[in-house]
């Protein structure tokens with residue numbers, strides 16, 4: 043099965059769930075837009091806590107991650123079969139974000155890379171075999187803080203579905219085997235305070251996926 | 260010597276030469292800011308032309324690239340020796356930019372990744388051994404279009420010097436051996452029209468460096 047340390051790049055979709063766009067007072071995109079997180083931000087299970095940089099308003103965003111198994115270039119978004127075939131496996135991920143730095147960058151028209159890219163800002167679950175997720179557009183992602191549910195929504199709420207996402211990215215950047223694609227976060231994002239414990243997971247047909255379970259301090 | 264295909268990430272400094280900031284009507288940054296280009300955008304010598312995406316206003320930015328030889332985390336910007344020791348070698352690079360997409364992103368507060376990240380948007384020279392550049396803050400970078408000089412300036416004009424750049428980046432993202440750091444472009448950036456030929460190079464003490472010579476269509 044895929045190693046999560048094999049990623050050449052991590053590409054993330056922004057604003058892909060309508061209610062999350064509303065909660066951040068953002069504009070609804072006409073087409074998917076995306077940004078990168080550095081591979082150095084990956085935090086694997088058991089590697090320890092998310093490190094909180096000084097002065098940072100730290101936010102969680104739970105997201106389904108795709109792990110690519112094939113090279114993808116200029117994919118036709120109508121070609122659902124090729125899109126699905128290009129995925130090797132999945133993972134659950136938390137797109138940690140320095141919200142104050144991101145808001146400042148947005149205001150000044152500056153890149154998002156610092157706000158998204160600190161070391162440990164990409165906690166990942168174990169690799170989830172493809173067979174465990176028969177339909178990636180019909181699973182439930184959840185995230186709790188200290189046991190309280192903060193995010194819990196179905197991936198059927200994605201504005202742009204996976205073939206469209208992979209089509210748009212791969213018309214700009216060739217995706218390589220091992221690359222990781224984050225598919226956006228549902229509503230409910232918010233602050234992580236010092237000492238908070240995040241738990242996240244995936245339910246498929248109401249049943250918890252063991253491989254997807256995450257616990258990060 | 261380093262392979263340029265070993266890069267785990269490519270990190271680029273923006274607005275690091277005063278006259279370039281003026282020509283783009285940008286604000287002078289109080290501290291270095293940076294963004295990533297995907298490793299999939301790397302174009303090695305002999306790999307062919309830069310591909311012009313449809314509708315893109317394609318701009319060149321010649322830059323000195325550092326190729327890291329050590330892991331760097333939280334480097335002290337005062338520690339010039341450690342900064343220099345962490346560099347394994349150099350390359351010349353052209354930070355190709357879809358200026359219209361970048362301007363649109365700036366206006367909307369969106370990430371820069373698409374504008375900077377198309378396949379082939381990072382032409383690199385051959386690897387330049389460290390000994391060939393005794394002082395990276397005192398070399399001349401140049402770029403010509405169809406034989407006309409468009410950029411030609413000394414790296415002594417950098418606003419933030421290399422130890423500061425590596426300090427600021429590595430306080431956010433750990434740099435790994437093989438990672439590439441672009442140090443910003445001097446004034447003179449502009450459009451590449453279809454059919455234009457870019458040539459770029461480095462002069463050290465007035466003498467052309469053979470390894471740095473680039474020719475890209």
Ligand SMILES: [Mg+2]
Nearest residue numbers: 103137226227
């Ligand atoms: Mg996100």
Ligand SMILES: [Mg+2]
Nearest residue numbers: 049050081267
């Ligand atoms: Mg890598």
Ligand SMILES: [Mg+2]
Nearest residue numbers: 320354443444
């Ligand atoms: Mg540049």
